[in-house]
Amino acid sequence: MEMTFSTPDMWPVLPEIFLLGMACIILIADLFFDESRRIWTHWLTLGALAGTAWLLGGQMGDPAVTTFGGMYVADTMARVLKLVAVAATAVVLIYSQDYLKSREIYQGEYYVLMLTALLGIMVMISGSNFVSLYLGLELQSLSIYALVALRRNDGVASEAGMKYFVLGAFASGLLLYGMSLLYGMSGTLDIAELARWTASADLNAGLVMALGFVVAGLAFKLGAVPFHMWIPDVYDGAPTAVTVFIGSAPKLASFALFMRLLVDGMQDLHDAWQPLLAGLALLSMGIGAIVAIAQSSLKRMLAYSTISHVGFLLLGILAGTEQGYQAAMYYAITYVIMATAGFGMILLLARAGFEADRIDDFAGLNRRSPWFALMMLFVMFGMAGVPPFVGFYAKFAVIWAALDAGYLWLAVAAVIFSVVSAYYYLRVVKVMYFDEPAGELLRLQAAADARTVMSVNAGLILLLGVFPGTLMSLCVAAIG
Amino acid sequence: MPISPEALIFYPAAAMLICAALAVIMVRNPVHAALSLVVCFFASAVLWMLLEAEFLGIALVLVYVGAVMVLFLFVVMMLDINVAVLREGFVRRAPFAALAAIIMTGLLVWAVWFERLGLPEFAKPALRPEGYSNTTEIGKVMYTEYVYPFEIASVILLVGIVAAIALTLRRRGGTKHQDPAQQVKVRREDRIRLVKVEAEKNH
Incomplete structure (x- = not known):
């Protein structure tokens, strides 16, 4: 065999290379910082994220390119999703600084593992080959398993980390099995070549089985019912500074994984995977909406609300139209904005010895910190889908896409479950504004930067809701 | 058959x-x-x-x-x-x-x-034809076609190391260990104290 190999084009991969380099530098540099100077690690990490965002922004207008022999693709969808993921990670770091200090996890490893998890997310978003997609997934998952269990003296966190690890490995197995079957039949690992193969493949039972395993693995990573069992325990057990991360940026990567595997790779088998996703979407919306009502822990409630939102996200994907994919991408991005603000509020309210993760802990927040009660109201109204907040437009777009695809019954179910879920979001608002606090009145005492970022973050929920066009046009440019 | x-x-x-x-x-x-x-x-x-x-x-x-x-x-x-x-x-x-x-x-x-x-x-x-070597074929593509996944795999190993150390390294207080630098730098005055004992007066 003649060697035909040319040096790959490194320019599109520059953000990832920069991020990895900075992660290694921070890993070493942190060894020389003691606890009092750990703030330097914090600022270095934020600097790394700013640099990555700057590099990504510089490439925003470039045409779509693939490099490394088709292993890596940089298109507009990838760049937009990565930029949101980087921003979400930076916001999480700013929210969590005080929390980390009071929980004995103010360590350099937290920052390094956050960066490697983000790197995994970026690799997944840009993966266009089974191997790179899978390795990105593992990089992200392994970093997050460790982050969940980082607070090692906490039994609940260790249990959550262990559960996540075992179930995550199981899901990876399912996904890998599906991928290996697809490889066995198509003879390729490349997504673009897989798409060419599926165009002429007839749907035999082997292909259905492979598709089933792939969808099950993906659904597990996204947390769709019936593969959702890990979500409440992991969200609840993990330190809140980690929960806010798990609840945000990885959802973008899971969305990208669905897009790369099912849409880019197997669009021609759409009729086969559409009913699978319809079942997942219906169950997720239903279980997420109904079980969340019974929760007294805000973290658990938001975990079930995540499951419900995943169902709505799937509505857009299963529609199988460009309009549906755009709606799903819009939903994923707005959900990340709402989730960082929602979990972030718990972080801001927490202090040493007080987790602030029960709904009752928010009682009387309006009297203590009226501004942040208003911000929390934005988050809850946004998640409930009350107009004019951004959640309304996001839900509207995915339901419209499902209707267009002929899924009337699913659209009706989505509206019903959306109304059901409004109950528990509004309950939080009621507790904040009308309930008497049980204990002493604790004001929100977060640092100035965290307060500012929270105001911007929650303000975006209103702003993007009033002007949905800007973000939507970005999604249209990304997929179209 | x-x-x-x-x-x-x-x-x-x-x-x-x-x-x-x-x-x-x-x-x-x-x-x-x-x-x-x-x-x-x-x-x-x-x-x-x-x-x-x-x-x-x-x-x-x-x-x-x-x-x-x-x-x-x-x-x-x-x-x-x-x-x-x-x-x-x-x-x-x-x-x-x-x-x-x-x-x-x-x-x-x-x-x-x-x-x-x-x-x-x-x-x-x-x-495969005679003389085909699987090892050679892997060697040809490992660092060329598959260099990107290869590098990501190396990052995964790095994360494994960082995670294992972060989860298990415990700095316990009160452990006794030797510091060779301190041992080398020690001077006679640090270890030996000459005490002038007053001669006991016998009455």
């Missing part, structure tokens, strides 16, 4: 693999389970050899059997797991597990009946 030499090796190895895999989850003693896993690795190495993937087969034996499983055995022996407690309730739950397994298998068989798999569409892979 004449039996090819490959089939003569394949079926015993495959049967051994399945039996050993069952043994891993069925035996009572965790050490036996770990040893069954070793047998699993050997049997899969044989299957890989049959697929002309000799490099992977040898790497599996060297890395997994030689290093990973030995470490694993150490851990199992040190942990002193009480298996009896772990297996409590096994008999009580067995019928439900069996029912779930039968339903799952039934559904799979129903969905994927042998003829519907579309096996005839996939031809048997042709044997």
Whole structure:
């Protein structure tokens, strides 16, 4: 065999290379910082994220390119999703600084593992080959398993980390099995070549089985019912500074994984995977909406609300139209904005010895910190889908896409479950504004930067809701 | 039908693999389970050899059997797991597990009946020409075509190291350890104190 190999084009991969380099530098540099100077690690990490965002922004207008022999693709969808993921990670770091200090996890490893998890997310978003997609997934998952269990003296966190690890490995197995079957039949690992193969493949039972395993693995990573069992325990057990991360940026990567595997790779088998996703979407919306009502822990409630939102996200994907994919991408991005603000509020309210993760802990927040009660109201109204907040437009777009695809019954179910879920979001608002606090009145005492970022973050929920066009046009440019 | 030499090796190895895999989850003693896993690795190495993937087969034996499983055995022996407690309730739950397994298998068989798999569409892979070396082929693509996943795999290993240290390193207070620098720098005055003792006056 003649060697035909040319040096790959490194320019599109520059953000990832920069991020990895900075992660290694921070890993070493942190060894020389003691606890009092750990703030330097914090600022270095934020600097790394700013640099990555700057590099990504510089490439925003470039045409779509693939490099490394088709292993890596940089298109507009990838760049937009990565930029949101980087921003979400930076916001999480700013929210969590005080929390980390009071929980004995103010360590350099937290920052390094956050960066490697983000790197995994970026690799997944840009993966266009089974191997790179899978390795990105593992990089992200392994970093997050460790982050969940980082607070090692906490039994609940260790249990959550262990559960996540075992179930995550199981899901990876399912996904890998599906991928290996697809490889066995198509003879390729490349997504673009897989798409060419599926165009002429007839749907035999082997292909259905492979598709089933792939969808099950993906659904597990996204947390769709019936593969959702890990979500409440992991969200609840993990330190809140980690929960806010798990609840945000990885959802973008899971969305990208669905897009790369099912849409880019197997669009021609759409009729086969559409009913699978319809079942997942219906169950997720239903279980997420109904079980969340019974929760007294805000973290658990938001975990079930995540499951419900995943169902709505799937509505857009299963529609199988460009309009549906755009709606799903819009939903994923707005959900990340709402989730960082929602979990972030718990972080801001927490202090040493007080987790602030029960709904009752928010009682009387309006009297203590009226501004942040208003911000929390934005988050809850946004998640409930009350107009004019951004959640309304996001839900509207995915339901419209499902209707267009002929899924009337699913659209009706989505509206019903959306109304059901409004109950528990509004309950939080009621507790904040009308309930008497049980204990002493604790004001929100977060640092100035965290307060500012929270105001911007929650303000975006209103702003993007009033002007949905800007973000939507970005999604249209990304997929179209 | 004449039996090819490959089939003569394949079926015993495959049967051994399945039996050993069952043994891993069925035996009572965790050490036996770990040893069954070793047998699993050997049997899969044989299957890989049959697929002309000799490099992977040898790497599996060297890395997994030689290093990973030995470490694993150490851990199992040190942990002193009480298996009896772990297996409590096994008999009580067995019928439900069996029912779930039968339903799952039934559904799979129903969905994927042998003829519907579309096996005839996939031809048997042709044997490689003589002199073909799997190791050379892997070496050719490892750092060229697959350099991107290779680098990501290295980052995953780095994360593994960082995570393992972050989760297990414990700085305990009150441990006694020597600092060679301090030992070297020590002066006579630090260790010996000359005390001038007043001569005792005898009365």
